[in-house]
Amino acid sequence: xxxxPRPSPGRRRRAWRGRYLTMKDNVRIVLVEITHPGNIGAxxxxxxxxxxxxxxxxxxxxxxxxEATARAAGADDLLARAMVCDDLDEALTGCGLVFGxxxxxxxxxxxxxxxxxAAARVASVGEKAAVVFGREHAGLTNEELDRCTHxxxxxxxPEFSSLNVAAAVQVVSYELRMATAPPAAAADQARLxxxxxxxxxxxxxEQVLLDLEFLDPAxxxxxxxRLRRLFNRVELDENEVHILRGILTAVARKAS
Amino acid sequence: xxxxPRPSPGRRRRAWRGRYLTMKDNVRIVLVEITHPGNIGAxxxxxxxxxxxxxxxxxxxxxxxxEATARAAGADDLLARAMVCDDLDEALTGCGLVFGxxxxxxxxxxxxxxxxxAAARVASVGEKAAVVFGREHAGLTNEELDRCTHxxxxxxxPEFSSLNVAAAVQVVSYELRMATAPPAAAADQARLxxxxxxxxxxxxxEQVLLDLEFLDPAxxxxxxxRLRRLFNRVELDENEVHILRGILTAVARKAS
Numbered sequence: 001x002x003x004x005p006r007p008s009p010g011r012r013r014r015a016w017r018g019r020y021l022t023m024k025d026n027v028r029i030v031l032v033e034i035t036h037p038g039n040i041g042a043x044x045x046x047x048x049x050x051x052x053x054x055x056x057x058x059x060x061x062x063x064x065x066x067e068a069t070a071r072a073a074g075a076d077d078l079l080a081r082a083m084v085c086d087d088l089d090e091a092l093t094g095c096g097l098v099f100g101x102x103x104x105x106x107x108x109x110x111x112x113x114x115x116x117x118a119a120a121r122v123a124s125v126g127e128k129a130a131v132v133f134g135r136e137h138a139g140l141t142n143e144e145l146d147r148c149t150h151x152x153x154x155x156x157x158p159e160f161s162s163l164n165v166a167a168a169v170q171v172v173s174y175e176l177r178m179a180t181a182p183p184a185a186a187a188d189q190a191r192l193x194x195x196x197x198x199x200x201x202x203x204x205x206e207q208v209l210l211d212l213e214f215l216d217p218a219x220x221x222x223x224x225x226r227l228r229r230l231f232n233r234v235e236l237d238e239n240e241v242h243i244l245r246g247i248l249t250a251v252a253r254k255a256s
Numbered sequence: 257x258x259x260x261p262r263p264s265p266g267r268r269r270r271a272w273r274g275r276y277l278t279m280k281d282n283v284r285i286v287l288v289e290i291t292h293p294g295n296i297g298a299x300x301x302x303x304x305x306x307x308x309x310x311x312x313x314x315x316x317x318x319x320x321x322x323e324a325t326a327r328a329a330g331a332d333d334l335l336a337r338a339m340v341c342d343d344l345d346e347a348l349t350g351c352g353l354v355f356g357x358x359x360x361x362x363x364x365x366x367x368x369x370x371x372x373x374a375a376a377r378v379a380s381v382g383e384k385a386a387v388v389f390g391r392e393h394a395g396l397t398n399e400e401l402d403r404c405t406h407x408x409x410x411x412x413x414p415e416f417s418s419l420n421v422a423a424a425v426q427v428v429s430y431e432l433r434m435a436t437a438p439p440a441a442a443a444d445q446a447r448l449x450x451x452x453x454x455x456x457x458x459x460x461x462e463q464v465l466l467d468l469e470f471l472d473p474a475x476x477x478x479x480x481x482r483l484r485r486l487f488n489r490v491e492l493d494e495n496e497v498h499i500l501r502g503i504l505t506a507v508a509r510k511a512s
Binding site: 042045046048049050051071073074075114115116154155156157160161162163164166167170171174177178181 | 298301302304305306307327329330331370371372410411412413416417418419420422423426427430433434437
């Protein structure tokens with residue numbers, strides 16, 4: 001599968017493409033001693049959804065496994081290419097920025113970022129970076145965190161702060177994508193109605209409502225202003241104006 | 257468990273608290289015809305991590321179940337209080353804003369928001385809101401989306417756009433918390449060193465490096481400027497300055 005944005009002549013588009021390539025190839029997700037293979041699969045799926053591909057597993061238990069593949073739900077290519085490492089240092093080779101995920105605030109002062117700030121840092125630096133997640137119940141050890149340039153903490157309620165590890169990978173991967181992905185292509189939407197089209201619609205509406213004796217001919221403006229506010233707010237497209245004027249024409253025919 | 261922020265005299269704090277209460281009580285997560293109980297449990301955990309509590313289940317399969325409870329990992333209170341509904345209309349009663357999660361861009365024009373924009377909308381309106389997630393493989397039907405005021409689409413790579421439903425709940429719950437939670441309490445960190453403390457450290461460092469004949473006495477400034485840049489960048493705290501000056505003192509004693 002090719003998940004690069006299609007080439008486009010726009011300069012802005014090319015700039016985004018460069019950042020996107022950087023993210024896909026340069027950011028690795030490192031999982032340390034994960035014991036539930038389902039979590040590894042779910043993490044791979046989360047990564048692939050967000051355009052990441054570099055999965056590193058330090059001493060995983062029960063991997064590869066059918067459960068990991070099932071939970072990957074189509075991201076099994078990431079599992080097949082995952083780098084299985086004996087220790088964390090091996091998984092971090094070549095990485096400049098290293099973020100260690102931790103729910104706990106540490107006593108010792110430590111540069112601590114939330115996922116949004118961490119993703120912004122990764123996007124602006126453009127070098128190899130790693131985000132390291134620890135064991136399901138125990139997280140990362142202090143010795144492992146000592147290898148990290150930054151602590152990454154996902155904001156939670158204080159009383160229930162332990163995210164599932166794949167859920168944490170999902171949040172971080174999402175923020176990495178938000179920080180670097182090309183702007184979403186505009187949906188195949190109808191063109192907005194222009195000011196003139198809207199004015200003709202309002203005149204049409206006012207005339208029909210007068211014919212229906214719904215509006216007070218001496219003072220039609222108050223209600224019309226409310227109706228204008230309503231229809232302006234919905235940002236009518238051209239098709240919708242056609243539909244509404246069709247309805248008005250049908251009403252006028254019936255009422256005459 | 258009480259996950260309200262503790263009262264504080266600060267006015268800003270109180271304002272945040274109000275928004276936080278609003279979010280917790282006013283935002284419901286609605287899951288439609290989920291077939292894997294594990295996903296319901298994982299969604300409850302994700303919600304509770306982020307301070308949400310209102311879970312609505314439309315025609316869930318195999319609920320309650322041990323698997324849901326296991327994956328909830330301590331958020332079983334949300335499962336116990338979940339509202340099980342026969343249809344979507346029942347689950348949406350009282351809701352102003354209704355966001356329907358959808359991976360697909362629709363032909364018909366529809367107000368489509370990403371999770372960040374949706375969370376900002378929820379936070380600014382402060383009325384009852386719902387975010388609706390559909391079946392694992394089929395999502396929401398068009399009839400169900402017709403009940404939504406907005407489409408919510410989580411940005412993904414185009415080729416692999418289907419998130420696990422609990423992962424999608426995690427991303428949305430995270431953005432809701434980012435939009436409304438009180439700023440994280442500052443970690444129990446040492447105070448930053450002041451400008452004077454830094455200057456005394458640099459003078460101490462320069463003197464020791466001159467004594468070591470490491471600096472050129474005729475032109476010590478170039479290297480000192482590099483060292484200043486390094487130590488300024490790390491935003492030394494008071495304890496760290498004490499430690500570094502202790503090292504300098506020990507070096508000077510040994511070298512004299």
